[in-house]
Amino acid sequence: MKKYILSFALALVSLLAFAxxxxxxxxxxxxxxxxxCKTPEDFQALANDFQRIGSKESSQWLPAYYAAFASIQKGRVLMRNGNMQELDAIAGQAEKYLATAQNLAGADNAEIHLLRKMAFSLRMMVNPQQRYMTDGVRAAEELNVAEKLDPANPRIALIKAEDTYFTPEQYGGSKTKGIEQFKTALARxxxxxxxxxxxxxxxxxxAEYFISLPAEKTK
Incomplete structure (x- = not known):
């Protein structure tokens, strides 16, 4: 009987290892x-793939995290193309994925808080002047939480560099300072x-891309 039990246990371990x-x-x-991925459709397909993986691997937080990341990247492509009307829905979907990821990973996960920051930033870009004091403030709060949890995280430095680089100078931004922050991010x-x-x-x-830009493009 012990041999059968041992054989069953070994088979179970092998099955779990294979899975x-x-x-x-x-x-x-x-x-x-x-x-x-280059297009919104590419990122949507990838988000769907991660969602399907997560439905099968219900104890893993990373599929939901990457589904959220792919959704946010879809939104960022649309934003760069001037297509703002879908950003609220995309951010909402990303936030649903992030809620799932946080339930599995816990509240003290800097990577999840950083994606929450990025989702709130998408919402803000629908109407920056009206939403800065709501979504913009919440984005800053999520970034602060992420930085406190993992101050050496290079993605936090990267997103801070983006914010500095793309914010108009009259609102405190600077392409020159942004490039320096990209260099800090790359070092990390x-x-x-x-x-x-x-x-x-x-x-x-x-980070490498922005650092490599010709000087005239950073002015």
């Missing part, structure tokens, strides 16, 4: 696609190690 390997494999493949990327191979590790290429 985990399958999860890690598909997540690795989908995370790699983040760098190749070069020394920061994600907790696992699947944990958030995006953003380095963006």
């Amino acid at each position: 985990q390997t399958g999860y890690e494999k598909i997540m690795t493949e989908k995370i790699a696609k983040i760098e190749t 990327f070069n020394s920061y190690k994600p907790k696992t191979a699947l944990d958030p590790n995006w953003g380095k290429s963006e």
